[in-house]
Amino acid sequence: MTRRLGVLFIGALFTAACLAAAGALAYGQTTQTPPAETKPGEAKPEEKKEEKPKTLWEENTLFAYIENSVVWNTGRASRGNHNELRFYDFEGGYTFNMAEFSIKKDPSEKYPFGYGLVLTAGIPGTSNDSQKNHALGIFRGDDDQFAFRNTPNFDLQEAYGSYQFPLGSGLTLKAGKFVTLLGYEVIESPNNLNFSRSFLFTFGIPLTHVGALLSYSPLPWLSLTAGPVVGWDVARDNNSRMSVMGQVAVSAVKDLALSLNWITGPEQAHQNSNPRTVLDFVANYTGIKNLTIGANIDYGWEEDEATLAASGTRGDPSASWWGWAGYVAYDWTEALRTALRLEYFKDAQSVRTALAPLGTKTDLFEVTATVQYKIWKGLVGRVEYRHDSANQKVFAIRAPGYVPTGKSQDTISFDLYYLFF
Numbered sequence: 001m002t003r004r005l006g007v008l009f010i011g012a013l014f015t016a017a018c019l020a021a022a023g024a025l026a027y028g029q030t031t032q033t034p035p036a037e038t039k040p041g042e043a044k045p046e047e048k049k050e051e052k053p054k055t056l057w058e059e060n061t062l063f064a065y066i067e068n069s070v071v072w073n074t075g076r077a078s079r080g081n082h083n084e085l086r087f088y089d090f091e092g093g094y095t096f097n098m099a100e101f102s103i104k105k106d107p108s109e110k111y112p113f114g115y116g117l118v119l120t121a122g123i124p125g126t127s128n129d130s131q132k133n134h135a136l137g138i139f140r141g142d143d144d145q146f147a148f149r150n151t152p153n154f155d156l157q158e159a160y161g162s163y164q165f166p167l168g169s170g171l172t173l174k175a176g177k178f179v180t181l182l183g184y185e186v187i188e189s190p191n192n193l194n195f196s197r198s199f200l201f202t203f204g205i206p207l208t209h210v211g212a213l214l215s216y217s218p219l220p221w222l223s224l225t226a227g228p229v230v231g232w233d234v235a236r237d238n239n240s241r242m243s244v245m246g247q248v249a250v251s252a253v254k255d256l257a258l259s260l261n262w263i264t265g266p267e268q269a270h271q272n273s274n275p276r277t278v279l280d281f282v283a284n285y286t287g288i289k290n291l292t293i294g295a296n297i298d299y300g301w302e303e304d305e306a307t308l309a310a311s312g313t314r315g316d317p318s319a320s321w322w323g324w325a326g327y328v329a330y331d332w333t334e335a336l337r338t339a340l341r342l343e344y345f346k347d348a349q350s351v352r353t354a355l356a357p358l359g360t361k362t363d364l365f366e367v368t369a370t371v372q373y374k375i376w377k378g379l380v381g382r383v384e385y386r387h388d389s390a391n392q393k394v395f396a397i398r399a400p401g402y403v404p405t406g407k408s409q410d411t412i413s414f415d416l417y418y419l420f421f
Helices: 002-026 199-204 306-311
Strands: 060-073 093-105 113-121 154-165 171-179 208-219 222-229 243-250 256-266 275-285 291-302 319-331 336-347 362-376 379-390 395-398 403-406 408-419
Touching: 113 171, 199 291, 199 319, 199 336, 208 243, 395 408
Parallel strands: none
Antiparallel strands: 060 093, 060 408, 093 113, 113 154, 154 171, 171 208, 208 222, 222 243, 243 256, 256 275, 275 291, 291 319, 319 336, 336 362, 362 379, 379 408, 395 403
């Protein structure tokens, strides 16, 4: 009964509306809505302009910088004025770190192909960051070891091509030489919160790979990547089996980026077994204004590690290492930023750091405080204090015998770089 009354009521309203409209037409009258008036100080809403499609050149991303630094060891520096267990700031005193030029393009709907080329260089006759990034087989031979002074002062850091296939949301294939998926910190200094690199960056993960990766996003907040690579920092494999690298990246929560990265495969010369594996977790949160919070956790192991097996002193020659690093940075103004890093790294058998007796554990701690200031346009200066400590003597290597004599190390660094784009 109620349903019928409702239908009748709606019908009556509709009939009345039709009669009113007919009456208005019969008298030649039309009802018009007067134009809305714009009140003083109230702007009319602008019509949304249609975005112009990007040209091929506009889809390119350019990045280039030069960097210089001075590192002062406040205590007893090691042989040759070195800072032990450091990477790019290994050399004391002045260093022209690197000049880099990068051009990259991601595949798009209009242009489904992509590419990347990253070139770096230093001053001939000096030690620089480019030499430490060489992959075995590209400007580095088997007889050149860290700090790679016998290699050229330039590097082909990345050179790859990519293509997006029209499958689902887009299946992307990338092949060539590219940087690793692992780690919170990267090779490019301006893209890091601190000047010096962490122990995790230096000893826990690789830098570059040669191989191929497939990437797919089944959901807007989920990205999956995996593929075969030649190995750790090698372009010419030292065995006949490839390694496999992958990533699961999640951005389901606003301003929170999470990724689980991994790599596994044999890395020993002429040995297709005994895989080396690393699990790498990275988190970054930027949901609080001007604040960046980051975390990095690594766990790695290698079966029948070569140096432990050669020593013949252990029943189980397998090696393991793990560590964590936490990052906090705050932008006080558009020009001024401060950043703090806390880190712990455990080298259970001392095979990664190689400065303590083989088979004994090395525990490393470090705290790094960095002040960064944008001086002018792309010119940025940084001042950094870092304190390293260990459970045994691994710093301040001295003659005779070239043995470590200290359990701690403190440095103050002054860094200056210029961004061109």
